[in-house]
Amino acid sequence: MPVIPRESHSQRYERWVYLTLLRSMANPGQWENFPKTDMHSPTGLLGAFQMGCRCLLDAEPMIWCEPGNSPLISALSDLRLRWASDPSEADYLLLNLDPSRIMNCIHTLKVGTPLYPNASATLLIALPTRNGSFQKANLSGPGIRGERIASLPAIDGNFWAARNTACRYPLGWDVILFSNEAVMSVPRSTNINLAQPETESGPEPH
Template identity: 30%
Template sequence: MSLLTTIPVPDAFEARTNATFEALMWALSRPGTVQDLPAPGRTGIAEALLDRECRVFCDDPALADRIATFGAALVPLPLADHCFLTLDAGLDRLAQVAVGSALYPDTGATIVAEAGFGTGQRLRLTGPGIETFADLVLGGIAPGFWALRAALCHYPTGFDLFLICGAQVIGLPRSTTIEVL
């Protein structure tokens, strides 16, 4: 490398969003594994993924204000491509989440929600990213959620789920089959 070129260094924003995306990428590639985010909470995910091209639904007013500063439009749930939801109650509105179509599976929404890892409902995952099966214990999610997910997501349509617990994330893509044990 010549003396005239300088070695580029990522600023804090670039380093943080790059690390957040890498965690999300491996979380979705290996459903059920716990990946570490550079910072706790859902704001970092919004920062790494969202901008003026996105339509977002967020049921937490404080987080919604923060997301609006990234440029994303705050829209009603059926129009949103990224949904920041609480899944411990109020599942009736889950049926409104965009699942895309067989023609355009990419229009299925991404849901980001808080959950508790290690306590609660026992689940068995199978599908791409999992060699045989993976067992997972998740809390803070309403009991009917998994049956509702199975009813709403007909592969390749469906929504993709990121569950956050502190600075950790688990990804559950629509391709994963989830059995409640």
């Protein structure tokens, strides 16, 4: 009998994380829960964020991380990532301390070129608190049936407006948001209508 490879627990968990990310990209503006598991896996916000990073990153792309985020950098050290010195040259930006720090250079992020729209930045953002303020928005585009009312985390008063300015499909950047146990994606193809600019505070609707 041939020896059939069996999927290990950690491999299965990695595949589930990958599927969760796939589904979140296919359903913009919707929180997709990470798989519940009693297997040994990193827990908490850093854990979920780390699993997402591990799923997406390898030694090829340029990664930028907030200065002073040594816990994350050391947690990912085995991936042999290439670190970018400036956000404008990064393919992935890891933001899990204070995402609003990116605001001063947000207009310099890579949006790709007509020939290579894929040569653009992806923002991986961990939400520091689940009870932060949220901004109501009307989403439409691929992956959304008609329209979807979503509560986008108000990372900074101007973040989503800046995102709308940067995204001229097919150019633009993609955003993946992580909470403790769920992930939400906002790809560049999504239209965000920030009709109600006032922010609302309160627990995150799930």
